[in-house]
Amino acid sequence: MNVSMEASWKEVLSAEFKKPYFAQVVDHIKTEKAQGKTIYPAGANIFHAFDATPFNEVKVVILGQDPYHGPKQAHGLSFSVQKGIPPPPSLVNIYKELHDDVGIPIPNHGHLEKWAKQGVLLLNASLTVRAHEPMSHSKIGWHHFTDAAIKKISEDREHVVFLLWGKFAQEKAALIDEKKHLVLKSAHPSPLSAKAGFFGNHHFSKANAYLMKWGMDPIDWAL
Numbered sequence: 001m002n003v004s005m006e007a008s009w010k011e012v013l014s015a016e017f018k019k020p021y022f023a024q025v026v027d028h029i030k031t032e033k034a035q036g037k038t039i040y041p042a043g044a045n046i047f048h049a050f051d052a053t054p055f056n057e058v059k060v061v062i063l064g065q066d067p068y069h070g071p072k073q074a075h076g077l078s079f080s081v082q083k084g085i086p087p088p089p090s091l092v093n094i095y096k097e098l099h100d101d102v103g104i105p106i107p108n109h110g111h112l113e114k115w116a117k118q119g120v121l122l123l124n125a126s127l128t129v130r131a132h133e134p135m136s137h138s139k140i141g142w143h144h145f146t147d148a149a150i151k152k153i154s155e156d157r158e159h160v161v162f163l164l165w166g167k168f169a170q171e172k173a174a175l176i177d178e179k180k181h182l183v184l185k186s187a188h189p190s191p192l193s194a195k196a197g198f199f200g201n202h203h204f205s206k207a208n209a210y211l212m213k214w215g216m217d218p219i220d221w222a223l
Contacts, residue, residue, distance in 0.1 A: 009047075012149075025140055040074040049116070059160060064123065064124040065135070066137065067124055078122040084109075098221055104222040
């Protein structure tokens with residue numbers, strides 16, 4: 001199956017495209033579209049996280065669960081929204097922690113492309129969702145694909161920081177070799193849980209301290 005994706009990732013994940021589950025994911029999405037269902041993000045943005053952050057440039061991974069399910073929000077980067085769309089509640093809380101941790105001004109938009117271009121892989125476990133139906137594609141097979149991506153980073157790269165927020169993301173720690181990578185865990189930035197350990201986690205400064213320790217440029221978190 002010919003998938004349009006950034007070259008380094010396409011090579012790293014080439015075996016996944018040949019597996020039966022991947023064909024099933026594609027068929028599922030095609031069937032829903034044929035039924036008149038709206039799927040987010042737009043087709044060209046489904047693999048945008050990979051396109052924006054090539055495999056060998058990944059420094060930090062921020063794992064989300066599934067794309068935003070409202071119009072004009074999702075564009076393929078976890079927690080990020082398209083330009084002109086107000087930051088959703090979880091992203092507002094991410095910005096609060098960012099401000100408290102590293103002192104940068106709170107942005108007036110929710111577009112995180114600048115992070116992606118610096119090596120922050122903004123990866124959702126599910127890469128698509130039906131409009132207005134959160135988690136609607138969580139069981140169609142995407143997790144096989146995104147787990148494979150996490151495993152490949154763990155196996156073939158070193159000194160990558162994984163930010164795992166909330167129980168769902170933390171379960172992915174089993175895929176990561178913590179002897180060669182830094183795994184940081186906390187509560188999710190959702191308003192339901194941010195006060196239970198997301199605020200005050202200092203993950204942004206800890207990530208940069210680790211990158212610099214291994215001779216890499218820190219992430220400029222300012223947007």
